[in-house]
Amino acid sequence: MSAATEGGANADAPLAAQRSHDAACDDPGSLAAWLRLALTEGVGAGNGRRLLAAFGLPGAVFQAPRQVLEALAGPRLAAALRQPSSAALRASVEAALDWARQPGHAIATLADTHYPQALLTIPDPPLLLYVDGNPALLQAEALAVVGSRNATAQGLAHAERFSEELSRAGLAIVSGLALGIDAAAHTGGLRGPGSTVAVIGTGIDIAYPSRNRALAQRIVEDGCIVSEYPLGMPPLAANFPRRNRLISGLARAVLVIEAAAQSGSLITARMAAEQGRDVFAIPGSIHSPLAKGCHQLIRQGAKLVETTQDVLEEMPRFARRAALPAQVFPGAADESEMRADDDAATSIVIQAMGHDPLGADLLASRCGLDAARLAELLLGLELEGRIEVLPGARYRRLG
Template identity: 65%
Template sequence: MTARPSKEMRHAPPDDDLSAWLRLMQTPGVGAETARRLLGHFGLPQAIFNADIPALRDCVSERIAQALLAPPSDALLALIERTHEWAAQEGNHILTLADSNYPPCLLEIPDPPIILYAKGKPALLSQMALAVVGSRNATAQGIANAEKFSENLSQAGLTIVSGMALGIDTAAHEGGLKGNGSTIAVIGTGCDLVYPARNRTLAHRIAEQGCLLSEYALGTPAIASNFPRRNRIISGLARGVLVIEAALQSGSLITARMAAEQGRDMFAIPGSIHSPLAKGCHQLIKQGAKLVESAQDILEELQYVSPASISMKASTQDMVEDTQTDDDSSIVLHAMGFDPVDVDTLAARCAMDAAALSAQLLSLELAGRAEMLPGGMYRRID
C-alpha cells in the first residue's frame, strides 16, 4: 500500500495507484460501466489521467473527458487522504479489479465492483460460500431456520454471505459465526459506517471473525438505491442462494433474480400456503429453485463433501420434531399444526377453556415453541 498524500500535496493530483482508482470512481459522470469501458481501453487508471482529451473522447463524452482531467477538488483530496488512513489500519483492506487478491467469483459476473473495501478477513472472499437472504420482518420460525441452517452450513465449511439487514440476514450472520466457515456481510454503506445501528455489535463481531464488505466509498450513508445494487455482490460471491421467508415483492427476490442471471444455484425453504412470507419462496420453487428441508440437501446439491456434514441431516431435522409427550403443551402443539390458527379454532380442537388455553399458549411462547402473529393468530415454531 502506498503512503497517503502529505498535507503539502493536498492541492496536487495524487499519483499513487490507490489514489488514481479513487479519483476515477469519484469523477462526476463516471459510474461502474463507464469506468470499465475506460479501463478496458486504457488499462490502469493512471493511464486514463495521462491521456489527452481526443483520446478520452474515444470512450466518453466531452463533458466526462473534461471532468477526468480536471484537478481533484479539496473534497476528493480529503477523501483520498482519509481512505489511505483507513487502509493503513489493521484489518482494513482495499481491493481493485487489478488486485491479484480480488475475489475470482466476482470476476464472473457481468458488472463486478471496481473497488472493494473489506474489513476483517478478506481471505473469506475466495472461499466457497452460500448466500442466505430473506425477510426483514421474519417470523420466529424463519429466524430459527436461518440461524440453524447457516450454523450447520458454516460448520460444514461454507462461508455464509448476507446483507446484515434485520431479520433473516442477521440470523444468517449469527449462525455463520458459529462455524469454521464464518460469514461475510455485504453492506450498502461505506465500510466505516454501521447500518442498521441495531446491528453495531454484530458488525464488530463480523469484523473480528468474518468480513465486512462494501463497494461504496468511505462515509457513504444509507441510500435506498444502493441496497438493491449490493445484492449482485451477495449472490456473486456465492455458489448458491438460499431464500428463507420472502414476500412476493421482497428485495430477496431481487437477489434471487440476480443469482439466476449469474448462473448460481437457487434454494428455498417452503412454508405455509397461508403465509405471505412463504409466497416468494413458493414462487421460486415453481420457477426451478430446489426445495430444501435440511442443510444436507444444499450440500448434496452443491456436491460439497465435508466431514462435518455426516450428521447434518439429523441435526437440522431436530428443528421440526417435537417431543410427542402427553402433557397439555404437546396437546396444544399437536392441535396447532404447522399453519397459523386463531384462538377460537385452537380451543375447539383442544377441547380446552379459554383460561387453560391462554396459559398453555403463554408457556409455549416463553419456551420459544410457538409465536403470536398479527391478528391474534398463533403458529408453532418447533
Template identity: 60%
Template structure:
C-alpha cells in the first residue's frame, strides 16, 4: 500500500502570507501578534472566516483580511518575492530560524526583516554606536576609532546609516573583523541619505543592511525613531557619541535601557551643545567611557587591541602646544598666553596642526584638539 505524501507549504506562499498580513491596512504589530497568537501562521489567519476574525479584531480589519488583497498589495508581494530571490537578499519572518534571537527579546520585534548582505552578522555579539548627524570633527574621529577598535575585538558595530556619527561608526566597523550592520528607516531598496550610496554598497558587500519597512518605503520622519529599537535590540549595549539634549540618539539610549542593554556615553566639553545629551545620560546612570577598552571591560570576554588614552598622552608629551590646548575649546589669545609663543609663531603652529588633522578651528576663532 502506497504511503500518503505529506504536503509541505510552499516557502514563497508562506512569505507572501506574512507580507500580506503585515501590510493589511489597520494591522500593526500588536494586532498581528494577537492574530498569530490565536490562529498560528499567517496562512491560518488568512484562511479564517470573517466571523472568526471578528472575535479577535475589528470588523473593518476582519473584512480586509477575509477579502481579496488590493492590486497594489499584490504588486508589492510580487516585487518583494522577486527581490528576495536576488543574490545577497532575503526576507526573514518572525518564525524563521534565521531571525535574530536578540530581537525576540524585545517587546515589539518586527514581523519581517528585509536583509541585504551577511545575515550571520545579525547573530553576532554587537555594540550600537550612535550620535549626532551634525557631529564635530572630534566626534567623527572618536566614532571611527572606537568603532574600529570594537570591531577588531570581535563586536559587530550597529548604527543607522545617517550622516555624521553613524557614517563614521560604519566605516570604522568595516575596518575590523566584526564588520557593521546598518538598520535603516526606508525600504531596503532605497539608500538614504543618497550621499551614503557608496557606504551602503560596502555594507551590502561586507556587512549588512536591514529594514523592517517594505520595499519602496521612502524616508518618512516617524520611521527613524521607530527603527532605533532595532538598533539597540540587536546590540549588547549602545555607545552615544555627541548628542544634543533633544536627540534621536537619546531615544535609542532610552530604548536600550528599557530592553536591558548597557548604555555608554563619551563625555565632552561643558561648553559644547553636543555634549549635553551625553552628560544627561551619564547623570541618569550611563557608563562614562574614555576608551574602547572601557566598553570591552564592561561587556566582558573581549580585549581591545589598542588604547586611545596612551596615544593621547603621547601626543601631549611630545607637543607643548597640544598640552596648552587642553580638552576644551580655547581662543587664540588664551593660547598665546599659555604657550608663550608670539602671534606669528602661534599662527604657523596652529595652521600646521590643523592641516595635520590634530586640531580644528571653530567659528569665532576658537580652537579645539581632535585627539
C-alpha cells in the first residue's frame, strides 16, 4: 500500500467513526440518542421535553427539519441539533455508555419503565438519571429527610433514629448526601429494609463531600445513589438547589429536621408543597437558630412531628407495619441490672432524654424500660430538680 493511500485511509478514520456514532445516536430509541440529546449544550430538561413531545424519541429530533426545530427551540439550538456531533460530545456519550455497562450502574430515560414513576408527576423531570446501586428503590414508597449541614447532636440523633424507624416500617429514606442531617438520615435508613436513596448535585462519579465517601459506598452497596448531572460534573453551587426538586419528587412527603430561617431545606419543603407532597417538621427550642426554619414551616401548615407515629399516621399502609422493636440506646442495661444500680438507670434516662421535650412512650422505647420502671425514675428525677414535667405529659431535661 502506498503512503498516499495509507494516509488517505487514516484521514477517513475519524470521519467514519463520527458517522458510525451519529448513526447510533439517530436510532430513535437508543440510549446513545438519549445521551446525545441530554448532553447537547442548550437542551436542558425543559427544551428536551418540548422536543420529545413534538417528535417522540431523541433520534427523531436529530432528523427533524431545521425550520421545525427553529420554531420550537430557536435557531441556535436547532443548528446544534442538526450538525454532526463534535468530538467532545461523542466522547461524553461514549464515556456514559461505558459507565452504564459496569455492574450496578444504569441510566434511566423518560421512556424507560424503570424511570421513577414519582418523578413523572413533577413539573420538571430530568430527561435521564444516572443510577448507582439498586434501581428498584426509585419506585419504592419514600420519605425525604432533610435539614442543616451544621446540625446539633440532638438534631443528628433525631435524623438517624427517625430514619431508622421509618425504614424499618418499610419506607425508603431519601436525602442529599450532604454533611449533617442528610448523612444521619442515610445512616439510619440503611439500618432498615426500606434502605435509602441519595440524590446528589454532582456527576455520579464524583465523591462529594469527600467526608461522606465511605457512607456513599455503603449506600451503593445497600441502597441507591442517583444524579441527573453528566459524568464529571463538579459541585457547582447552582446545581444543589435544583437537585432538591428530585429529593422531594421521589418522596411522598418531606420531613425537615433543624433548618435555619434561610436554608436549602426550606427550598426542598417549598418544592414538596408545589409538587403536592406532605411537609412535616420537628420543632425545637425557641432560642435555637436551627429551629426557626422548622417553626416557620409549621406556621405555614406543615405537620408538627414529635414521633415517628406522627409521620406514619399520614401513611396508613405503613402504620400497620410499624410494630417496631424498642430502640435501645447504647449502654442501656436490662431491667434487672438497672434495679441494682439506680444511678446507672437515671444516667441512661437523662442521656436518652436529650434537651427537647418528649413523651414517656418515646422515652421508654429509647431506654428499653417498661412504663412502671420509667415512671419511678422520672419521679425521682423530678424531685431532684433534674427534669420538669410539661403539659401533655411530656418531660424536659434541665441543666
